[in-house]
Amino acid sequence: MYRRSTRQRVVLVALLAATATVITLDFRKNPGGPIRRAQDIAVSVVAPLQDGIGKVFRPIGDFLSSLSQIGSLRDENQRLKAELSGLEADRRRFPEVLRENQRLLDLIGQKDWVQGKTVGARVIGTGPSNQEWTIFLDKGAADGISEDMSVVSAEGLVGRVTLAGSYSKVRLLVDPRHSVGARLTGSGETGVITGSSEDDLVFEHIDPATEISDGETVVTSGYDKGVFPPGIPIGRVTKTQKSRDGLTKTAFVRPFVDFSRLDTVLILLDSGLRVSGR
Numbered sequence: 001m002y003r004r005s006t007r008q009r010v011v012l013v014a015l016l017a018a019t020a021t022v023i024t025l026d027f028r029k030n031p032g033g034p035i036r037r038a039q040d041i042a043v044s045v046v047a048p049l050q051d052g053i054g055k056v057f058r059p060i061g062d063f064l065s066s067l068s069q070i071g072s073l074r075d076e077n078q079r080l081k082a083e084l085s086g087l088e089a090d091r092r093r094f095p096e097v098l099r100e101n102q103r104l105l106d107l108i109g110q111k112d113w114v115q116g117k118t119v120g121a122r123v124i125g126t127g128p129s130n131q132e133w134t135i136f137l138d139k140g141a142a143d144g145i146s147e148d149m150s151v152v153s154a155e156g157l158v159g160r161v162t163l164a165g166s167y168s169k170v171r172l173l174v175d176p177r178h179s180v181g182a183r184l185t186g187s188g189e190t191g192v193i194t195g196s197s198e199d200d201l202v203f204e205h206i207d208p209a210t211e212i213s214d215g216e217t218v219v220t221s222g223y224d225k226g227v228f229p230p231g232i233p234i235g236r237v238t239k240t241q242k243s244r245d246g247l248t249k250t251a252f253v254r255p256f257v258d259f260s261r262l263d264t265v266l267i268l269l270d271s272g273l274r275v276s277g278r
Contacts, residue, residue, distance in 0.1 A: 113152075113219075113229070113231040113232050113233065114152065114266065114268070115229060115268075115270070116268060116269065116270030116271075117144075117268075117269040117270055118266045118267060118268055118269060119139055119143050119144060119145065119266070119267050119269060120139075120264065120265070120266055121137035121138055121139040121143075121168065121264070121265055121266075121267060122137065122138045122263065122264055123135050123136070123137060123262050123263050123264070123265065124136050124137065124138045124167065132175075133171065133172040133174050133175035133176075133178075133195065133259075134162070134169055134170060134171055134172060134175070135158075135159075135169075135170050135172065135262060136167055136168065136169055136170075137151075137167060137168040137169075137170060137265065137267075138167060139167070139168055139267065140164050140165050140166050140167045140168050141164045141165055141166075142166075144269050145161060145164045145168050145267050145269070146161065146164050146272060147161055147162060147163065147164055147272065148160055148161060148162075148227050148271075148272035149161045149164075149267050149268060149269065149271050149272040150227065150228050150229065150232065150267070150268040150271040150272070151170050151265050151266070151267050151268075152232060152265065152266050152268065153257050153262060153264070153265050153266070155233070155256040155257045155258070156232060156233035156234055156235070156255070156256040156257050157173055157180070157220060157228065157232045157233065157234050157255075157256075157257065158170065158172060158173060158257055158259075158262065158265055159171050159172040159173050159175070159178065160178075160227055160228070160272075161267065161272070168267070170265075172195070172259055173193075173195055173201065173234070173255060173257070173259075174195045174196065174197075174201070174255065174259055175195040176194065176195045176196060176197060177195070178194070178195040179192050179193065179194045179195075179224075180192070180193045180220060180224065180228055180234070181193075181220060181221040181222065181223035181224040181228065182203055182218050182219065182220060182221055182234055182253075183218070183219055183220070183221040183230070184206075184210070184212060184216055184217075184218060184237075184251075185216060185217045185218070185219060186211070186212070186213055186216045186217075187210050187211060187212070189206055189207060189210045189212075190221045190223060191203055191204055191205040191206045192204055192205055193218065193234060193253060199254065200235075200238055200252040200253055200254050201234070201235060201252070201253040201254075201255060202250060202252060202253075203218060203237075203250065203251040203252070203253050204248065204250050205248055206248060206249040206250065206251060207248070207249065208242055208243075208246060208247065208248060208249045210249060212237055212240050212249070212251055213237065214237055214238065214239065215236050215237060216236065216237045217233065217235075217236055218233075218234045218235055218236070218237065218251075218253050219231050219232060219233055219234055220232040220234060227271060227272060228271065229268065229270075229271055233256050234253060234255060234256065235253040235254050235255040235256050236253065236254055236256070237251045237252070237253055238252050238253065238254050239251070239252050240252070
């Protein structure tokens, strides 16, 4: 028992001495001392281990962080896709916009027969059957359009408005139910042009003595209660023939307008029966 106590005292004294030595060495801050060397050795051993562990676990941390951002990344991806789709649609439509603008400029430039207020419109549809010669426009009553107003293209007369609401419906010049007062530019002779399902319009009630040249231009006469202003180009004469009784002459007229390719038109707001007080 006595020996045990002595041994414990010896150990305690040794520990105190070691502690005092460490404190003394640390206090002096001897850069070449054993404590500093021990610190350097520890750092040299631990630092590479820390760096290695960081390299292993840093990607895992980044991956876990990216998982939390998947929702926002998905939304951003959808937004960018929608934006790209819109830009692609604009790119495809750009040539069409240029062509439409050019056609409107061509229309506006026809100052000799486009008079008064006008509104441009795009063709958005055609009649539901082969027996209906009509088109539908993207402008309507809210744009000042009403029934019986004249519709023209850069080439000439297209037809007249038969319905005006949220959109407009136009009966084309080629409709067999459609008649227009017309005039030959060479002789000034007037008559009535009627639509036809054939290639040419039919210009009737011409004086049989009238000289008509092939290729002669036909325009509106204005003799239909103001629906069609005078001077709008209609087409060119392709041939003529006399009636069986010889009392009248008929001319066949090829329209200037290609009705199968209409895309942009002008509505003449100052035309129509309303101008005549309807």
